Amino acid sequence: MKYTEDDLREELKTKEYEYGFYTYLDAETFPKGLNEDVIRAISLKKEEPEWMTEWRLDAFRKWEAMAEPEWANVRYEKPDFQNISYYSAPKKADPNKSLDDVDPELLEMYKKLGISVDEQKKLQNIAVDIVVDSVSVATTFKKTLNEKGIIFCPISEAIKEHPELVKKYMGSVVPKTDNFYAALNSAVFTDGSFCYIPKGVTCPMELSTYFRINEGGTGQFERTLVVADEGSFVSYLEGCTAPSRDENQLHAAVVELVALDDAEIKYSTVQNWFPGDAKGKGGVYNFVTKRAVCEKNAKVSWTQVETGSAVTWKYPSCILKGDNSTGEFYSIAVTNNYQQADTGTKMIHLGNNTRSTIISKGISAGHSHNSYRGLVKVNSKAENARNFSQCDSLLMGDLCGAHTFPYIEVKNKSAQIEHEATTSKIGEDQLFYCNQRGIDTEKAIALIVNGFSKDVLNKLPMEFAVEAQKLLEISLEGSVG
Amino acid sequence: MxxxxxxxxxxxxxxxxxxxxxxxxxxxxxxxxxxxxxxxxxxxxxxxxxxxxxxxxxxxxxxxxxxxxxxxxxxxxxxxxxxxxxxxxxxxxxxxxxxxxxxxxxxxxxxxxxxxxxxxxxxxxxxxxxxxxxxxxxxxxxxxxxxxxxxxxxxxxxxxxxxxxxxxxxxxxxxxxxxxxxxxxxxxxxxxxxxxxxxxxxxxxxxxxxxxxxxxxxxxxxxxxxxxxxxxxxxxxxxxxxxxxxxxxxxxxxxxxxxxxxxxxxxxxGPGCDSILNGVTILEGDQLVDNHTLVAHKSPDCQSNETYKGIYGGKSTGVFNGKVIVDQAAQRINAYQQNDSVLISDTATINSKPQLEIFADDVKCSHGCTIGQLDKSALFYMQQRGIPKVEAEALLMFAFCSDAIKEVKIPGLKRKINQLMADKLGVNIRFDEI
Incomplete structure (x- = not known):
């Protein structure tokens, strides 16, 4: 029987967010509200030293004086910061954090997510740190990493055990007052991952963090800090999901990467927060600040697949400070239904012979809006800077929008900058060609979208690429225009 | 006051x-x-x-x-x-x-x-x-x-x-x-x-x-x-x-x-419109030129073509902001935009912001933006053949700008523009006779 557009529409209606289950974990949650006492309480709960408490309070005081940014091309109801619980932890999380102690329900949850913490991943050689709601619940493969001198642990642990590293680097890339949400995060972050790769060490496995917002009425504020010392290499993966809820949940994270001389960091994200239902109700507000500093000869590569969240506001950036440093940004952003995404990157060329590449693919369907916002800046002292940017948008249906806001600022004559952007839809001839060969319309679209996104998918680590491809298909199901 | x-x-x-x-x-x-x-x-x-x-x-x-x-x-x-x-x-x-x-x-x-x-x-x-x-x-x-x-x-x-x-x-x-x-x-x-x-x-x-x-x-x-x-x-x-x-x-x-x-x-x-926006900017000293363009596609089956070229010397600043908006009603649009710049001094600045806002799906919209230098091998080739450096540079810059000039419909005006460009680039070449 012929698969018609009506069938598709029907399927779209019934299609639910696959990861929208809620796991009944016994959780300890703070009452809603935010003030200095709450921050002190978080700090106390995490058994933090005095300097950290002060650091948080300082950030909070600065945040109070700041205004919420309005410039992004997104419209949403402003979150009420007093109506969020700033701390929620699954109660049974064991301080020993060995895999056996992890709540079995939690493991079940990860199985559902297709992210297993068990053998399967061990075979694939991935060390995982899992953050549920606000607290890191499991870190695997600790021993193997320890042998190499690699530190990979929840940031709350790092604050206690490696204060010298945390003190030196936290806030060095994203200062407390960088922006409204970064300041909020600095004040209330409850956990996240910390990773330090010593000099000359190539991390033997992929490091991975999985974030999940489980509890209702909470916000997630995690903080990730990755420091790659001279000549080291690390590949880092980050994934996120949240249950389906009618309310909007807030996620305001900060990720800081420090790549010292000759180091390389590859940071990949598959973001699949709950995008809200087909009518645009609920969903996660994803307001994230991600930034990297590259010293001499260092390289940072951001890869992201953004399929979730009701509203996304995210610009992973590279400050190319050292000579010969390289920054890369590969992104696929998919929006469907009433999702809104304003995402892109900033490449700041400060050193000589710095290079950056930006490949951004936006796919909009339904009533969604997808914006690329990027900045390429070449300082007057940065000789021979090189940038290549490509932003392509694909539109499905005539109710969605695709927007491009690239900023290019060049103050040095030796710079070479290329920027190109295209917007188009899936060609009827392409679909017809597939149909002729017995590929139904839905499959054909998945095929074409995959081809469109290939440049970025290729940059993802293997097992993530498979997941990401599947995610793309799910996100776009039934969106034939 | x-x-x-x-x-x-x-x-x-x-x-x-x-x-x-x-x-x-x-x-x-x-x-x-x-x-x-x-x-x-x-x-x-x-x-x-x-x-x-x-x-x-x-x-x-x-x-x-x-x-x-x-x-x-x-x-x-x-x-x-x-x-x-x-x-x-x-x-x-x-x-x-x-x-x-x-x-x-x-x-x-x-x-x-x-x-x-x-x-x-x-x-x-x-x-x-x-x-x-x-x-x-x-x-x-x-x-x-x-x-x-x-x-x-x-x-x-x-x-x-x-x-x-x-x-x-x-x-x-x-x-x-x-x-x-x-x-x-x-x-x-x-x-x-x-x-x-x-x-x-x-x-x-x-x-x-x-x-x-x-x-x-x-x-x-x-x-x-x-x-x-x-x-x-x-x-x-x-x-x-x-x-x-x-x-x-x-x-x-x-x-x-x-x-x-x-x-x-x-x-x-209305449908079937064609909009053409071309520009050439050649600056020196402290000059600033800011080209802010908007093409609002409100009807179907239209096209727009935009080509802006800039050469910036001295302490000059060039700004380009090209906005293309395609309304939902404006299906089957073909919108093209190109902004190319050359900086010829260490103190010149270029800020470029090509911008697309698209609300219709059956469209072909593209923009390109480049910032670069004159081709060194082309310069060398011409110098080898006895063309002085200044003239060789001027010829390359003229070629660089020619896309935005070639469709000028008044011959006398085209001659005048070529003359102004030659003056600006400090050479005495009759570009229109090349």
Whole structure:
């Protein structure tokens, strides 16, 4: 029987967010509200030293004086910061954090997510740190990493055990007052991952963090800090999901990467927060600040697949400070239904012979809006800077929008900058060609979208690429225009 | 006293035309609220007007000094037979201007008193410019001269119309705010050449607004030549509203001036429109040129083509902001935009922001933006063959800009542009003979 557009529409209606289950974990949650006492309480709960408490309070005081940014091309109801619980932890999380102690329900949850913490991943050689709601619940493969001198642990642990590293680097890339949400995060972050790769060490496995917002009425504020010392290499993966809820949940994270001389960091994200239902109700507000500093000869590569969240506001950036440093940004952003995404990157060329590449693919369907916002800046002292940017948008249906806001600022004559952007839809001839060969319309679209996104998918680590491809298909199901 | 305060004090409406009086009052109110734009304003992020607002401008239009045909000759396009309309210090100069019979030319000051123009004032005048920016509002509130040009249905105008605005004041800095309205009838064809020129040593600031209505099937061309003195600044706003199956082109050649800001907006109100926006900018010294373009695709089956080339030397700054908006109704659009720049000095700056906002799915929209240097091997090749470096560079730069010039439809004007480019690049090459 012929698969018609009506069938598709029907399927779209019934299609639910696959990861929208809620796991009944016994959780300890703070009452809603935010003030200095709450921050002190978080700090106390995490058994933090005095300097950290002060650091948080300082950030909070600065945040109070700041205004919420309005410039992004997104419209949403402003979150009420007093109506969020700033701390929620699954109660049974064991301080020993060995895999056996992890709540079995939690493991079940990860199985559902297709992210297993068990053998399967061990075979694939991935060390995982899992953050549920606000607290890191499991870190695997600790021993193997320890042998190499690699530190990979929840940031709350790092604050206690490696204060010298945390003190030196936290806030060095994203200062407390960088922006409204970064300041909020600095004040209330409850956990996240910390990773330090010593000099000359190539991390033997992929490091991975999985974030999940489980509890209702909470916000997630995690903080990730990755420091790659001279000549080291690390590949880092980050994934996120949240249950389906009618309310909007807030996620305001900060990720800081420090790549010292000759180091390389590859940071990949598959973001699949709950995008809200087909009518645009609920969903996660994803307001994230991600930034990297590259010293001499260092390289940072951001890869992201953004399929979730009701509203996304995210610009992973590279400050190319050292000579010969390289920054890369590969992104696929998919929006469907009433999702809104304003995402892109900033490449700041400060050193000589710095290079950056930006490949951004936006796919909009339904009533969604997808914006690329990027900045390429070449300082007057940065000789021979090189940038290549490509932003392509694909539109499905005539109710969605695709927007491009690239900023290019060049103050040095030796710079070479290329920027190109295209917007188009899936060609009827392409679909017809597939149909002729017995590929139904839905499959054909998945095929074409995959081809469109290939440049970025290729940059993802293997097992993530498979997941990401599947995610793309799910996100776009039934969106034939 | 700041310029804004001074303007507030000087504002008065002395016209019996109620429609215009209302426009002026409304616009003045809007300007008072917004004030002059600052770099905090997203649309003015890279262009600061502070340095030119400091000057002590005379607000009342000064009495025009006598200008002879010899004085203005260098600023006309020689070798082009055209209808010349000359304004000196904001006043129309009858002796230097030609009488035009093919089209209707009416001075703004006269039209306001003429009841037969009421319809135009009600439906056309200020309908595109209203509320756009604080500077267009300022123009609406204060303007007292300009032209209203009507091209009759099916009229193919035999010669281009050359509009020249001279500033000749001798005592205080001059703020000039001419206002033009061009209405092109169905099936008509007409070409314009526009130039704002200072022939005085005092600072000048031109705040110009031009509204253009292009009727069905009509063809409209406008060539802007900007090669002013280093103390002359220009903020130009040109709005072009296109009916179905029209072709409208605006060329902007910016070779001089202090601060030049070109706000160029196209509105495609009917299907089958074609909009062409081309620009060449060659700067040196402290000059700044800011090209702000908008193409609003509001109807289906239209296209737009935009090519801007820039060469920046000295401490000059180039700004390009190209916005393309495709409405949901505007299916099957083909929009193309290209902005290429070359920096030839260590202290020059380029800020580019090509911008697409697309709400329709069946479209082909692309933009490209490059910043780079002259090809070293090409330079070497030419030097090997005995072409001096300066000339080789000039040839490459001319080739670089040629995309934006090649479709100029008036041969004499093309020669003039080539000559201006050669002067600007410091060589004596007849580019048009290559």
């Amino acid at each position: 700041s310029l804004q305060n001074k303007l507030t004090e000087a504002f008065k409406v002395n016209t019996k035309n109620v429609t215009v009086e209302n426009y002026k009052k409304e616009a003045f109110e809007a300007f008072s609220q917004k004030g002059f734009p600052t770099t905090k304003d997203e649309e003015w992020k890279y262009t600061s007007l502070r340095s030119i607002l400091k000057n002590e401008y005379g607000i009342e239009s000064a009495k025009a000094t006598s200008v002879t045909a010899e004085t203005i000759a260098p600023y006309l396009v020689d070798g082009v037979d055209s209808y010349k309309l000359i304004f000196v210090d904001g006043v129309f100069n009858t002796s230097l201007s030609d009488t035009v019979e093919e089209i209707s030319v009416k001075l703004l000051s006269e039209a306001i008193e003429d009841a037969s123009y009421e319809d135009i004032f009600k439906n056309k005048y200020n309908s595109l410019a209203k509320g756009q920016t604080s500077l267009t509002d300022l123009n609406t509130a204060f303007t007292n001269e300009g032209v209203i040009i009507e091209v009759a249905k099916s009229k193919v105008v035999s010669k281009p119309v050359e509009l020249v605005y001279l500033a000749s004041g001798e005592t205080s800095a001059m703020l000039l705010q001419p206002r033009n309205l061009i209405i092109v009838g169905e099936n008509a064809q007409v070409k314009f050449i526009e130039r704002h020129q200072s022939i005085t040593d005092v600072a000048t600031f031109n705040n110009v607004v031009t509204e253009v209505f292009v009727g069905q099937n009509a063809i409209f061309d406008l060539y802007k030549i900007q090669n002013d003195k280093n103390n002359a600044s220009l903020v130009d706003a040109t709005f072009v509203a296109q009916e179905r199956d029209t072709v409208a082109s605006v060329y902007t050649f910016s070779f001089g001036g202090n601060i030049t800001r070109n706000n160029l907006s196209f509105y495609q109100n």
